[in-house]
Amino acid sequence: MFKWYRDSQVCIAYLADSTPIDDLGHDKQNAARMNALSWATRIPLDDLCYFRPGTRDVHEKMMWASTRTTTRIEDIAYCLIGIFDVSMTIAYGEGKRAFYRLMEAIIHRCGEWQIMAWAGQPSADSAALPESPRCFRQLASHPDSSTGSGECEQKAWRGDRNYVITKRGLQLRLILECTRYGQCTVGVVDYWCYNTSGEGVLKPSQDHLCLLLRMDPFDPFAEWQKVQTADLLTVSTDVEVKEALTTVWL
Template sequence: MRIFNTYVQNELPTYLIYVPDKRLVGRNEVKQMFRKEVTLITEEAIHSRLVDLRESCPTAEREDAIRDIVKDTLKFAVLSHRWLDTGEPTFSDILKSFKPYGYEKLVKFCEKANEFGCRLAWSDTCCINKDSSTELEEAIRSMFKWYRDAYVCIAYLADSTSVDDLHEDVWFTRGWTLQELLAPWRMKFYVGNWEPLTSNLNDKENLEVMAVLSRATRIPLDDLRHFQPGTRNVHEKMMWASNRTTTRIEDVAYSLIGIFDVSMMVAYGEGKRAFYRLMEAIILKCDQWQIFAWAGPSSSDSAAFPESPRGYRPLNPVDSNDALLPSTVWRGDRNIVMTKRGLQIQVFLIDLSQQEVTVYEKIDTDDVQTDAYSNYSAGVVDYWCYDTSGDGVLQPEQEHLCVLLRPDPRNPYAGWRKVTTPNLVTIHTKSKLRRTLTPVWL
């Protein structure tokens, strides 16, 4: 029973809908409801499951088999949908009664969950006690995990009728639905009047649907099907979120916590500072120069970070792909760190008035030559490093991303101040340049 109790207390959502009775249950009630069933698990069943597990994981132990059986017994479905302005049942509504009138979406969700053999279901509209700041914070910080651990994610796209108009659904514009798309291993889409989009049990295995989703979201097919959270490819993930909106400003950041697999406190009322704190958490684990590929307004808390994901701009996929570099070669500063003076980064500092440098602005997908920044200096962030000498190298006729800098008269100790630009700024050099890198604080 120890494994069962631990699983319920630490892996399941705080509240779930018990589908057969259509009522809200907490973790303690779940334990009471399923305890007898778990005690009936036989040694034969455990041994059989262990044999199955060891086919993919030779080091699996008996406890792993028991936990896997418990997970199957308590499998739950989660709902992904676009919230309505009114009419969504709340936590307190469901505690009072589960009325069919006005709860059509929730009733249909429970019906579909039952079809997948799930006796438990979770919806963000009614399974979070938002009157408790502790429970709300746990839900927000655990939500990616709950969607990942769910047996199936049932996605309801009310504005769609078929695969052909899927890309037009408002569901693709909402902030929270990004992690709801990426986290689940098994996903089933329903459209219009709760008609299944395909005949598949798992629409993530339908390549036609996944291709449509990939075009609609600009998310690679492999990430749609097998997404791994973390702080690799921050720039790319921010681009996925850049055109999405949330009702609460803070949710722009909170909806990305699980995608980047970082930990941060939830504090509604902090406004745009939430995104600054998200970037702080990301930078602790990120060593990729592409995180600076943004333009437009900066955070009021740091010139090093954008105001929101909307600041991120496309990069040339060829020039920005470092995946194939040998281990002895790298680009940019691998030891970016937040300090009391600001974000510290080593840059290749270059005077933009030099004749051997051509400056460009990236406008949409075009590189447009400009002399608007000739009175500034540039801190190139994607220079090449071929050894540990402390020198950086710029290769001729290659696009290099930079942050625009000028001396800071108000803070000579810091030295340089980042200048806001409406577009990404890149430079090309006419010859190979090598020099000692310069630390700057942004």
């Protein structure tokens, strides 16, 4: 509906007792209402006033919706269609698959590594994707890849920006590090990249988001599988580490 009205040549709406959005902060009563709305929705006040729909800052927007409840299971996905400015059919009766389809639509247009910052119950359609917005967890602050002291630092980015859902599962590139637990491996998500050479860098004194992965050693055709965890997992290193990237399908 948002697109319908946004793209119309003429759109007329009658808003009784409305106040121009620029004046909301200058009226105490309206300011109180906006603060109450911000508190209820968990959306920062600035984002309420100057919100732009789209697939940027997906993790932050999912955190806004992480405590949202709906009468119908499907509506937890359908109510986010406008926020992310994606298109998907409405099909009541599909249950939790609606959120999986929403994630599919978002991933088709998004390249942010923070979308992997979730824990808890996975989707029944893919162990690599969350069941609902409630699975998203708060991230510690990370240095932005666009800032730095040197020219090389400014050209860096973090994580795989070209992950995609395929018939084999969610395809993405990770730094794989073996653990002491044998069958389990850690896949680092937000490594630093400085070029397209196929290598990632882990910087010292930084927490790096990672996935716990497992593979059946007795199955020659086995793929990596994401292991369910209750909280986010991070790793850190005392020295700079440069490792080759591995493509996995989850």
